[in-house]
Amino acid sequence: MTNQQTEEPKRFGLESQIKRNPHPDFGKVENSRPPFDFDRVWNYTQIPDKDWKVGSGANDPSWKQHKKLTIDPYGEGRNPVDNYKTLISAVVPRPIGFVSTISKDGVRNLAPFSYFTVVNHDPPIFTLGFSGGKGNPKDTARNILDTEELTINIISEWFVEAANYCSTNAPPGVDEWKLSGLTPVESEKVKPPHVAESAFSIEAKLVTSHEWKSKSDPNRATGVLAIVEGVNFHVREDVINKELNNLDIAKLKPVSRLGGITYARTVDGYERLRPDFDKESDTEEVKELLE
16 A cells, blocks of 8 residues: 555645646646637537437447446555546536635635535535545635534636635635635625625535545545535526526526536536326337336
């Protein structure tokens, strides 16, 4: 077993170990790319195969040309950082939870996390994952564990640069609100403010937390899971319908996370009806497949 497997990455040196940025000169690479297309808007297309039939499988057979490799996440010589890079480039796109917290000493913090999702609606429950154990948590994790309060803000295209700057590895006590130039708005049921620029914000309170331990060294904590409950929502009036139950994706313009340093836009989509098995089971095609 290598030393890399048993040594947890130093908190502020993690980026140098992950080597997330694949470009020796990122500025040069970015300048060589086409400018952002502000005119591109949300658009519906047909699904890849609108004439797909039950039992047909994949709509493209090219997958047959390649075999699957097997990776043991705990295999000899495999660094946990390899698992991290594999997972963030495979489990995509990921929504980003832009989290606002306040420390027990009153210091504000603002940071984005893509180990984030909604897992229940009644009550509204969300999960957030943080690298590092409770003994050496990120500022956001520490604040949530100490105060049990936070806000989660959805990131949209019009402030992605400011949100990204909040991912900086600043030491504790640095106010990312000032660095980003974003606008804090007082919340109603929790102390941390929410982001005025965000079209959808959630006031939340901690339900429970769990600390993850390394499989190679059970004495070493590697991450923290926070399960939180949404107790109040804030939504921009032009983004939601009159019934207050559906947001317009074309106006929300959400940003998601891919692998490495890549973000993604949401500009194309297609719809497909969910099959009603009570009706489908009466068709000859389904009957034949299930014989």
